[in-house]
Amino acid sequence: ITEYPSHASCINCHRQQFFRGARPQICTICHTNPGPRNSTRHPFPNPREVFDASPKGKDAESDFDINFPHSTHVDIVSELRPQAVEFVRAGWTRMRRSEESCKVCHQTHMPQGDSDAEYATAPPKDLGDNFWLKKGTFKTSPIGHTTCFTCHSVDTGIEPAPTNCAACHAMKQKPPPADFDKELWTRVGLRDRITRDAWSTRYSSGTFRHEFASHAEMDCATCHDVSALKTLDPRSMKVAITSCNNCHITATSDDGGILNFEIDSRKADASFRCVKCHLSFGTQPIPESHIKAVAAMAGN
Structure with a gap:
């Protein structure tokens, strides 16, 4: 689904709201400037890449959580991709399958790389020892269907099929507190939805930076028990302090x-x-x- 439904789909449930005021509030969900002379609409939330770039998309929050069983995918995904080979102590060995699987969906977001600019935005001049968001702090997660539909398609017949939305999308529940400072997010001034969503769901450490040299050298499994991850249960995504x-x-x-x-x-x-x-x-x-x-x- 990549386009808004017609009015007929909405009016059965929202008939009264449609006729409330000169510019009904419900119309602003789809239309940028509701009125008889302007039918311009916001980009549809799917695909996310287009929607996130719009003024509405930058600050939008989804009503859904994603149900993704890591334990089912961690071995299967790696088997379907070519495995990298690395040279270790005069012998050839293949990288662990779980690590290869993680990279299919998760990459370092806004990496610093070889750049001298380590901060995501310019920090205040009087920052001192205070925290400011650095590049490479977060890992991405898929924001669309492209990666999923590589396997789950009409041609492959692998369930859940692309038409079974409820298999992966569940109504969002109230999450537990996260180590996230909304005021700091505003001061950073990034307005990047991927960063905001990742930061606001940090249930362990709000400052942990994946790209930090010592962290980048570690395997994902050092901190994450992939087999126990349940995306609908935030408690399962907490990182044990013993890591x-x-x-x-x-x-x-x-x-x-x-x-x-x-x-x-x-x-x-x-x-x-x-x-x-x-x-x-x-x-x-x-x-x-x-x-x-x-x-x-x-x-x-």
Whole structure:
């Protein structure tokens, strides 16, 4: 479906709204300037690439969540694509299938690459040690049907078929709190829907940057339990704090663990804000999982 329905499809349910006021509010859903002399419409939300570039699309929020079973696809997708070969310690080995599958749908968004400009937008001159969004922070997810229809098509006969919308699209439920600062998002001034959607669904760390050198070298499975991911259950997408072991969690603060340092700082000053990993979560009580992770690294 790539075009708005005709009025006949709408009027059965919305007849009263159609005749409410000189410019009925319901008409603005489709029309840019409702009236008898102007029938111009906003781009239809599908395909997203076109809609997102429009004024309405930049700030739009979908009424649907996507049901995508990662556990079903992680092996199948990699089998259907050529596997890269890498040279490791004088021997040839194929990259793990799960890693290859992840790259089919998820790429680094707005990568910095070799550029000297690391920030997504120009930061304030008095930024200091405060956080500002950097390029390469997020990974993309498919925003349209193109990747899905590679396999799920009339020709292949693989279910769910392209006509079965309800198989993948479910009405959006109220999500849990995310580590997202709306005021900061406004100040960053990006108006990029992919970034906004990714940032506003960060249920673990709002500052984690995928393109950071040490992070980019790690496998996806280091942090993500792909087989357990359920896109309709935000709790399944939380990253366990133990994924940060050794680098950010050490036996003591003197060993360089930033989590150790921030926990010690909070114990010394109840007003201390945890900012290395968090935005809106930084003032909340320290989760028990964090305390246990530090204790485990200390051998307690």
